[in-house]
Amino acid sequence: MNQQGTVLDTVSDLGPSRRAKFTRRVLPFIIMAVLLIVIPMLGPSRTALSLLNAIGINIVFALSFNILLGQTGLLSFGHAVYFGLGGYTAMHAMNWIEYADGGFWGSYPMFALPLVGFAGGAFAGALIGWPSCRRAGIPFSMISLGIAELVAATGLIFVSFFGGEEGITGDRMNGVEMFGLNLGQVHQVYWFIAFWTFVGTVAMYAFTRTPLGRLTQAVRDNPQRVEFVGYDPQQVRYLAFIASGGFAGLAGGMSAVNYEIFTPEALSLAPSGLVILMAYIGGIRYFAGPILGAILLTYMQTNLSDFSEAWLLYLGLLFIAMVLFAPGGLAGVVIDVTNRLGKPGAVQQFVKGLVAVATGMIAFFGVVILIEIAVRLTNGHGEVFQPFGIGLPSTSLMSWAIGVCLVAIGVFGLKFTTKQVGER
Amino acid sequence: METIVFSLLNGIIYGLLLFMLSSGLTLIFSMMGILNFAHASFYMLGAYFAYSIGSVTGFWVALFLAPVLVGVAGAAVERFGLRRLHAEGHVAELLFTFGLAYIIEEIVKIVWGKIAVPYKVPAALDFPLFELFGSQYPAYRIFMLVVSLAMLFALWYLLKRTRIGLIIQAALTHPNMVAHLGHNVQRIFMLVFAAGCALAGLAGVIGGNYLVTEPSMAFTIGPIVFVVVVVGGMGSLEGAFIASLLIGIMQTFAISVDATFSDLFGWLGLSASSELGGISIPSLAPTLPYLLLVLMLMFRPRGLMGAREF
Amino acid sequence: MAIYKTVKLTVVGLVLMVCFLINNTVESSAADRIEMAYIDPLSGTFGNAGDSSLKHYQYAASLINKAGGIGGKMVEIVPFDNKANPKDSLIQLQKAIDRGMRIIIQGLGSSVASALTGGIKKYNKRNPGKEVLFVNYAAVDPALTNKRCNFWHFRFDSHVDMKMAAITDWLKTQKDIKSVYILSQDYSFGKAVSAATVRMIKEKRPDIQIVGNEFHPIGKVKDFTPYVQKMMNAKADAIITGNWGSDMTLLIKAASQAGQKSPYLTLYGGGLGAPTAMGRSAVGLVKQVTEFHENLDASDEQKKKIDDFEKKYGTDYYWERIFTSMGMLSKAMEKAGTENIIGIAKALEGMEYETPYGKVYMRAEDHQLIQPQFISTYSDGVERDVENTGFGFKTDLRIPAEASALPTSCKMRRPS
Structure with missing residues (x-):
């Protein structure tokens, strides 16, 4: 992959050229934006739009999970906790907006609700991350499992925040309108989801390019060496954890607007497990892997379940096959094929x-x-x-x-x- | 008084069931570093196998046959799945067993249906054994107690008094040394894995009709088994034993207590009408094991009796 | 880290997305038949309850089809599994609406019904001309036809307050019951049961002492022994419970194992596995309040229908109100046209209907069906047994439809 470097005698030119930088770092996002804008022009049905909305939410959720697993090397069994807590915060904010009498929430646009979700998720990450991130590997996984079960069970006890079995519901058609969208119809929600999917994806990609993002990969590969260089791996993990929680909360906020309901089930092991499958099947070693996984699994979840009762079995088999034979996931397979070509x-x-x-x-x-x-x-x-x-x-x-x-x-x-x- | 006696009895039985499940997991975990996510799935398989075999041969044959079958299934999983992944590291192994748990649950749903099967206590044991404080005590629970204790003794004898137990104990702490001494460590792994799965299967056979045999039973009890292993400590069967009993008794006691937070912390000014004060202790019962897990990992990562941190 | 491969991957991913889209643009429309969405648990803890009621609905639809359908169109019940979860139910609702279904049927779980009625209200407001109707056959939280009532929701089962009124009326005649213990599932329905019981006992039998008022997590308890032990320690003369599905079965199983001898006053003790768990020891002790049990007097035609159903599906005939709901719905659809949801709803309001067990009517002010209620006891020597146990239910008391009606606080807003 070094054909673009024509001059090799000076060190400063070892980096990719401007053109390569553009095609690799900017072009994909331009293509993504164009596609997101073109899709509604194809005249998709309501079913297709509902599916796309679900896909958008899961893309952000799976990418946020991969900040932990792929980038920092932390396998969490409780990532839905941050999705759920962010979503619940957004759900409450939705109701504050509905019943606001002027003030901050009176002028807060519903469109910007995922930012509230981000804050909620990041706050939960900051709170829970501190005891969790002291250790990597299996202990981290176990703590995340324990905390997930703990939070899910607490969800049924604290009714005023979690709403008990019924959960919290709201109405998204309130507050100040932005971009002329009242979010009533499903195609209006599509624009909302598309916008935040794009923003979330770009932001998370940008995160991988920051010095902190680079350090997380170093911590994953060799924490001892990172400590040698003078950074505290625990702190790096903690910061990545907060960022990951925040983006999961962002997805939660998107989900709050799309479904207008959050139940304690959203915090439990089942959605946490699904996001593991999404990220891993897509390919955790590549930034775009979880996107592929989110698209495929959401599609399977909504459509395959109509054709076959055993769709989870196919999913399980696919997952096991990936773990055994293609640890790079779908993305790894695609890249392998195109490279050989x-x-x-x-x-x-x-x-x-x-x-x-x-x-x-x-x-x-x-x-x-x-x-x-x-x-x-x-x-x-x-x-x-x-x-x-x-x-x-x-x-x-x-x-x-x-x-x-x-x-x-x-x-x-x-x-x-x-x-x-x-x-x- | 009645409350204490009954809670203790029920708690011990539940705790022993947990120990039967977690003893195998502890051995596997400390030897191979594999935290088998699908361990509770083998427990479920035990219950379903016993249901199917039992409907043909009766309960007593199933009691012996079902665990053996589960053990064979476990050996196959180790030989054809986990062994290939050993070089990839523990996270890959963990993910493999995680996927396996999904697959087993779905296969169970296909073979036995999505709703609970009528796996019943055998008629020979379905009678009240004695009466205590005006309440009858079912014989089957005492039978569970006996089976658990028998298993406990057999396990202890195997590990402490036989040659193979000696090798297993050595492989727990120094697998490389054992291999250098010429023992086939891989085969020991497979054996232990199979035995651990068979124990989980046995727990399923006697627990499936005591509780409910349904496809979600693995995911309900699975995380609690992890709690036992972590709280008990790496490589320590004694620790797992204590942790099992602790969790079993804690959960049954919590349900039988008739108090709310305001009763406990009223002296701090917590009123019964506030939301926090209105929380009753029984409603907290499901959260207790996980609270224990998180606290243990934070303050004593070795667990109760673990020889080393994991 | 091969972030550089992003271009290829993004393109592939988004192309995949477009392929899915094209695959999905075909909207199914069924002009020749009426598809009704049935959204209830078909797997998991409450799967057996959903399985049973789905069979009743499919049988009801087959009867309508045999008689020529509704307006010449065949009826099809399309099942959606919501796993008893409110959010999943809303996703399934979305799917059903996207596939062009206009009649939504649900019943198992008031938390789900609460989410659905809210979701349907919002959808109908946002999509005028494409409204959908909510047929609730079993979710009995009183709020659904009181504070939270709306024009699109119709309930075909008597709600908790009506059922508890029947039970407490019966308690008035039982002078030797001096204390009761209440065990409920920890969600809106269970809380309604507990609140109604406490309120009505205070009113009708102030001398009865409530020795326990316990909530347990819904669908999670596998061994009720500690709860039963607690009841026995409290020395209650009677137990009142609203438990349903496996929560009822397992509670009764634990009670009979412990040899508990108190009467159980239940809402759902008569079906879905509970009788199987009771056995001989429960004879004379378990009571239920329902709109139907198999030993009610009925015409031969009705008895033949029950036999046909049980032969065809191999399960007990339990939900008479499912046939009531389908009968009334098809009558309203014949009158207003199968696509005119507002017209159907208006036709249902105030509709009177003759069931095999008496006359019922849909009260217009809150969309609550008013129907006769029966208190019955699990007994020996009955004509028809339940779940092949050899035991069945015998009527103690019939509460006529008008007597079971309670005032409502509903302020219905109708579309103009």
């Missing part, structure tokens, strides 16, 4: 890769058949799984045999082809 012998590699993908698809298809006929066998609705119009009744031995055969062929083929690709 540019090299000599690319066509050959590409063909071999296609064969590998094809055999993988066969195995995958076999797994899908097995899972789907098993689901239909036990759920008792008596429907028949019909891929491509071929009926595969769950009770016939033939369907099971087909599934098993496909898996066997696929796995065997995959073993064979990957060996060849590996040998180059």
Whole structure:
């Protein structure tokens, strides 16, 4: 990747050229902004807009999580706590705006509610982060788990803040309007979500470029050395933790406006687990990885769940496959493929890769058949799984045999082809 | 008086159930550094296996067969999953078991349905054993107590009085040394992992019909098992034992106490009508283990009886 | 750190996003049939309750379809799993609306109903001409037809205050009950049960002592033994509980294991697994207040319907009011047209309807169905048993529809 450096004799020129800087650091965001603006012009349905809004929230949430896992090397099992506490703060602010009688909240625009969420999340991060960040590794994970359970259980006890089982609800159509948006219709909410997704993404990317952002990576890779250089790793972790909590709170504020409700469930282990899956499947080693993961998982969550009761099983299998075979996640796979394309012998590699993908698809298809006929066998609705119009009744031995055969062929083929690709 | 006796009895039984679950996890964790997120899933598998086997053969066969099957499943997970990941570090292993927990839950939902199955206490044990203060005590709970104590003794004997126990104990603290002495540490790992899963399975067999056998049972009890392991301390079965009993008794006692914060802290001026004062102690019961966990990690990261920090 | 790869990744990601979009732009429209959204728990702790009521709704829809549908259109019940969670319910509501459904059915959980009624009110205000209607068949927090009532919400079950009034009326005749213990789930419904009980006992039987008023987390307790022990220590003559679903089943299981001999005055002791957990020891002790149980007098036609249902689905016939709600809804839709939600709502207001167990009517001022209530006891020697236990419910007391009605504080705002 060093083709752009033409002059290598002076040290100062080792850095990327202005052009490279532009294409790498600015262009992606311009493309993103353009796409975000173009999408509504394609005339998406309400369903699509609802999905996009959910995706936007999850993108910010997953990116904020990756500040911890990917950048600082801290695996938290309770990241939803900051999402939830930020969201709850925003939810209360939404109600303060509704019932405000002049004063600060009377003139506060609903559009800027995620900033309240950011403040709430960062405050929670500052409070909880101090005892959590003393240690990295497994102890950190355990503390985060304990705190997540503690906060989730407390959510049902302190009714005035968390609203008990019902949660807190509000109405987003209040307060001062900004950009002429009253946030009533779903397409108006889209602009709100798009704006904050963009701002959040840019801000988090900028964070990775700050000296603090650089230091967090150093702390992840070699805390001892960082200490040698004269920084306190605990403090670096703590500051990253606060930033991460703040951005999670920002996502919470977006969610407050989109759904107009927050319940104690939002603080629990389930959403915390989902964000781990999102970030990891997307690829924690790349800034854009969690974005891919958030898009894919939100899509699966809203659409796949309509087609298959077992969508979480597919998700789990995908996750395990990623952990075992592709620790770089989706982003890693994409980069690997594009890198190989540019090299000599690319066509050959590409063909071999296609064969590998094809055999993988066969195995995958076999797994899908097995899972789907098993689901239909036990759920008792008596429907028949019909891929491509071929009926595969769950009770016939033939369907099971087909599934098993496909898996066997696929796995065997995959073993064979990957060996060849590996040998180059 | 009644309250104390009953709470103590129920708390001890619950605590022993927790110990059965956490003893395996403690061994695995201290030997291999793997915090097995899916450990409670094996507990769930134990309950479901026992339900299915039991409906064919009766409870007593299932009591022995189900843990064995769970142990085999555990061995397979170690051999084909975790062993490949050992070089990638502990976070990768943790993530693997985390994903595994999802998969096991979904498979259970597919095979046995999304709602609770009618896994019942065997008829031979479904009678009141004795009456105490006008309230009957079910025989099955005493049976649970007996099974737990038998397991406890077997475990103690295995670890302290047999050769394999000696090697396991050595591998807990000095895995490299044990390997240098010519023992197959990987096989010991697999064995311990399988045994730990089988113990969790046994807990599922006797706990599934005492509580409820449903797909969410793993995620309900899983975090509490972690609490036991951390509070008990790294590599310490004694610590895990004490922590299990402590948490079991603490939780049952909290429910039976009839007091609110205002009763406890009234002398500080906390009134019963304020929100904080109105919080009742029983409603705090689910939070207590986690409070203990966080405090322990903050002030005594070694745990109660841990030999070293983890 | 390969931040430099951001370009490629962003492009790929956003292209993916557009692909999803195109995939999603097809909006499903079903002009030939009426899809109704059923939003209730189909998995998790309360999954069995949702499973049972969904089967009732599907059966009710099949009966309507057999008779020619509504206005010639076939009815389909589309299930959405909300996991008994208010936020998930709002997401499912969004999905249902996006797929063009205009009738929303929900019942299990007042916290969910509260979120849904708020969400629907806001949606209808923001989307005039595309309104949706909320059919609530079981969420009985009184607030839903009092302080928080709105034009789009119709309740087909008697609310907590009405049911507690029936129970306390019965208590007036039981002079040997001197103390009661109240156990409720810790959320809006449970709090309503507790408040109504305390208030009404003070009114009707000031001599009764309330020896316990406990709340437990909903759907989380797996072993109720400590709670039962507490009740036994308190020496209560009767237990009053609003528990439902698995919270009821497990409570009864713990009580029968401990050999508790106090009468249980319940709202939901008669179905969804509770009878199975009771067994012989509960005979004569468990009472419930409902609009239906299987041993009520009925026509042969109704009895055949019950038999057909139980044969087809292999589960007990439990929710008569589900058939009432579908019957009244289809009558209103025939009258106002299947798409005219405001018209349907106006047709439902004040509608009178003949059920197999008496006449009912939808009170216009708060959209609360007024129907006869029955107090019944778990007994021996009944014609029809519950859950194949050999035991079933026997009527103690019938409260006529008018007598069960209570005044409302609802100030309904109707669209002009």
